[in-house]
Amino acid sequence: MITIKIAGKKEIQILSKKLLSLLEDKNSQIYHENVTKFGIPEEYVKKAFAEDTLLKAILKGKSTFYLVLDDGEIIGFAQIIQHDTKTVELDRIIIFPKYAGRGIGTQLLQKIIQQQEQKGVNNIIVKTGKEEKRARQFYEKNSFKQLGEETVDTPWGKRLTIVIYQLHLNE
Numbered sequence: 475m476i477t478i479k480i481a482g483k484k485e486i487q488i489l490s491k492k493l494l495s496l497l498e499d500k501n502s503q504i505y506h507e508n509v510t511k512f513g514i515p516e517e518y519v520k521k522a523f524a525e526d527t528l529l530k531a532i533l534k535g536k537s538t539f540y541l542v543l544d545d546g547e548i549i550g551f552a553q554i555i556q557h558d559t560k561t562v563e564l565d566r567i568i569i570f571p572k573y574a575g576r577g578i579g580t581q582l583l584q585k586i587i588q589q590q591e592q593k594g595v596n597n598i599i600v601k602t603g604k605e606e607k608r609a610r611q612f613y614e615k616n617s618f619k620q621l622g623e624e625t626v627d628t629p630w631g632k633r634l635t636i637v638i639y640q641l642h643l644n645e
C-alpha cells in the first residue's frame with residue numbers, strides 16, 4: 475500500500491542511506507536521470523544527499539521532506555522549501571524509476587498541495603531544466619503555469635536553462 479508522510483529525523487537517515495545506495499550504481503536509470511544528465515560531479519551528489527546535509531536543510535533551510543512509502547519502503551520523495559508564509563518552492567520530486575509512470579508522483583504532488591493549502595500557502599513554485607520534457611509535462615498536467623525562463627550557472631560550473639513554473643492555490 476502506498477502511503478505519504480513527512481520525514482522525521484530517523485526517516486531522513488533512512489532516506490539518505492537509500493539515496494546514496496541507489497546512486498552507487500552509475501549505470502542505473504536514477505543515476506543517469508539525476509546526475510549524469512546534468513553533468514553533476516560525484517562528490518557533489520554524495521554531499522547533496524548526505525544525512526547531515528538533509529538534516530541541515532530541515533533545521534536551517536526551512537525544508538520539509540515528504541516520503542512515499544510502499545509497504546514501508548521508500549520509493550520516492552519530495553523536498554519543499556518555505557520561502558515565506560505564502561510561498562513554497564518544490565525543490566525536488568523524485569519517484570524511483572521502478573515505480574514511475576503509475577500516478578504516484580501525482581499522488582505525492584496532490585498531497586503536498588493539499589497540505590500547503592491548509593497551511594495558508596497560496597503559491598508553489600518549481601524550477602526544472604528546459605530539456606526535462608517528462609518533468610515539464612508532469613507539472614503542466616498538474617496545472618502549473620509557466621512564469622519564465624532563466625539561465626543559471628550551477629555550483630558545479632555548468633550553464634543550465636531552467637523554466638520556472640507556478641501554481642496558485644486557494645483560488
Ligand SMILES: CC(C)(COP(=O)(O)OP(=O)(O)OC[C@H]1O[C@@H](n2cnc3c(N)ncnc32)[C@H](O)[C@@H]1OP(=O)(O)O)[C@@H](O)C(=O)NCCC(=O)NCCS
Nearest residue numbers: 566567568569574575576577578579580608609611612615
Ligand atoms: C517527474 C516524476 C516525479 C513524475 O512522477 P510519476 O509518478 O512518474 O508521474 P505520474 O505517473 O503521476 O504521471 C503524471 C504525468 O506526468 C507525465 N509523465 C510521467 N511520466 C512520463 C514519461 N515517461 N514521459 C512523458 N511524460 C510523463 C505525464 O504527463 C503523466 O500524465 P499521464 O500519465 O496522464 O500521461 C518522476 O517521473 C521522476 O521522478 N522523474 C525523474 C526525476 C525528475 O525529473 N524530477 C522532477 C524534477 S526535480
